[in-house]
Amino acid sequence: MALGKLYDNQGLLVEVNYRMYNEQENGWWGELVFTEYRKIADGSYTFENEFGKRGRCVIKKKVNKAVTSIPPLFFYRFNGTTTLQ
Numbered sequence: 001m002a003l004g005k006l007y008d009n010q011g012l013l014v015e016v017n018y019r020m021y022n023e024q025e026n027g028w029w030g031e032l033v034f035t036e037y038r039k040i041a042d043g044s045y046t047f048e049n050e051f052g053k054r055g056r057c058v059i060k061k062k063v064n065k066a067v068t069s070i071p072p073l074f075f076y077r078f079n080g081t082t083t084l085q
Contacts, residue, residue, distance in 0.1 A: 001017040001018060001019050001033075002017070002018055002019070002020075002049065002050040003015060003016070003017060003018075003035075003050055004016050004017075004018045004032070004047060004048055004049050004050055005047075005048040006032070006034075006045050006046070006047060006048075006059075007045060007046040007047075007048065007054075008040075008045055008046070013038065013040065013045070014034045014035065014036060014038045014040075015034070015035045015036075016032040016033065016034055016035060017032065017033050017035060018030055018031065018032035018033075018047075018049070018078075019031050019032075020049070023084070025083050025084070026083070027080070028055070028057075028079075028080035028084055029077070029078060029079045029080060030077075030078060031062070031075050031076065031077055031078070032047075032059070032075070032076050032078055033073050033074065033075050033076070034073055034074075037071040037072075037073060040059075042058075042059060042060045042061060043058065043059070044056060044057070044058050044081070045057060045058075045059055047078060047080070049084065053084040053085060054084065054085065055080050055081075055082045055083055055084040055085065056080070056081045056082040057078040057079060057080045057081060058078065058079050058081060059076045059077065059078045060076060060077050061074050061075075061076050062074065062075045062076060062077055
C-alpha cells in the first residue's frame with residue numbers, strides 16, 4: 001500500500017494508506033484506510049497520491065471489510081470525480 005492524503009475544504013484531514021485499482025484519467029478508483037482513527041462522513045473529498053497528484057473523489061465506507069484494531073480503522077472505497085493532476 002502507498003501513502004497518500006485526504007483533504008476537505010479546511011485542509012488536511014488525515015494521511016491514508018491506499019491501493020489504486022484503476023489510474024486512468026477518467027476512471028480512477030481504489031481502496032484506502034486511515035493511518036489513525038478519524039470519524040468522517042461518506043462524501044466528497046480531495047485525494048492526493050504519493051506522487052503529489054490531486055483530484056476530487058467520493059469516498060464510501062466498506063462495511064463488510066474492517067481492519068481489526070482499537071479503535072477500529074475501516075476501509076473506504078474512493079472513486080475519482082475529476083482528473084488526477
